[in-house]
Amino acid sequence: MGTQLQPVQGRDLLRPIRLFALFFRIGALNELQYRANLAVQLLESGISLATGLAVLGLVFGQTTNLGGWSEAELLAVMGVHILMGGVIRTAIQPNMERLMTDVRQGTLDFVLTKPEDSQVLISVREFRIWQAVDIVVGAIVLAIAIGQLEGAIGLGAALLFGATLILGAVMIYCFWLLLTTAAFWIVRMDEIHELFDGVYQSGRWPVTIYPGWLRISLTYLVPIAFAVTVPAEALTSRLTVETLVLAAAFTVALLLVTRWFWRFGLRNYSGASS
């Protein structure tokens, strides 16, 4: 089967966004049928928030700062971490898991035969809206942390925070898609989200506390530093221009590599029916 199907696309730049909105609506309608899951999710987020606060309490019971970060600043890091975790589990991870299943079962063929850009399609098909509870919880934690921080957050810092957060989310998306595309070669990847969840926990602390080799891996190998620490740096007036430029450049580079790797993977994919 030919997988080189180039979709008829024209120059409609809004098309991916419209697709996104459409699938988001379907996903939301689907999940709204299971409202009790909201209660389950609330409880789950509550437990994990309580655990996080307990750990912070334990650490700051022994010390007044951790690698130069105060308790309020670490609370801000935790807020960003929870919020980004919510974004990942609402929009990124579900799509990637579905892609993995599709590759394994051969149902990816149904996506490839649609007259849309395949990368866009596989990235917007699944949303778990109840997971967005974590986005809200993260925002609340963040707001409390900001209230405790010394000095008000200016408009500039807020804008920088928003920008770095979006860059971070895009990088995590690219990272996930790069890994998932490997499913074209390595079929059984069930443990991959365990791997990601495990590594993602490192973002609960500013990456500056990790030893050099680990810090570099958590920056360029798994872009957790960009996704969590850098936005938190923007809020605590630690962000330098160099870091910001680096984050933007790295995002563009990752997007290009991911695009190329996705197409390369597709060329290697022979479909289930052939």
Next chain:
Amino acid sequence: MTTSATPQVESGPLASIRGWILLYAIEMRIAILSQIQYRVSNYFYMIGMVAEPVIYLVVWSTVARQQGGEVGGFTPGAFAAYYIVWTLVRNMNIALTPWAWEERVRGGELGAMLLHPVHPIHTDLAGLAGWKAVVILLWLPIAAFLSLIFQPTFSVDALDVVVFLVAIWGAYVLRSMFLWLLGLVTFWTTRVAPVFNIFFTAELLLSGRLVPMSLMPDWAQRLADYLPFQWTFSFPIEALIGRLPPEQLLGGLAMQVLWIAIGATLVGLSWRLAVRRFGAVGG
């Protein structure tokens, strides 16, 4: 999956013991042969698993260094020893996840399990024990790497090692009992997630998985004394890194035996109730 490990029809106590050994040996071999095929997958799991203690280790060594080299009786080297041994203990005490029961009940796997002539917990215990053999093989290079980087400090004597080797299996059986018990909740409710999450959070905080128990507040340590958790994480770890005097080493093993007995009794009782309930639902 069908495994025909039915003991040969012989008589006498010796034959029955031989039957049990055969059952465990066969289940373990199947698990080893099937898991060895999924090396990549198993390595992904390993790296994800190792991330957790490395994070704790970095955080607490940073705290120790900032407090003049020691916190709660732990130096950075002692933390390194604690969390590196942690990785092995964690691999050893992994038991059947209670989530598996959802699939077993819904997917009908349970029907087949009920037909086995032995209690199904044996199949689970033996199968995961085989998987551990594969995991330990994959763990060795990771442990060497972590030791090279974090420079753990040990002071181990022979008794420590012997107790540790027994205690990691004790931890496995003990944790298996309680996770099995937890899994059986599935027979009574379909909303198991909250129950499981509360259990695992309590375990995380009160077992020594998150931090050595000596860093927990006093009330938490006293609470932990009434729960089985610390005998599956903290005890085996502290046994090997040489923090326990001989009477505590042997006392710990005794506590493991006690909790395994309690767990096994509860499993026996609940399993009977659960099966009766399953029969009622399945008609």
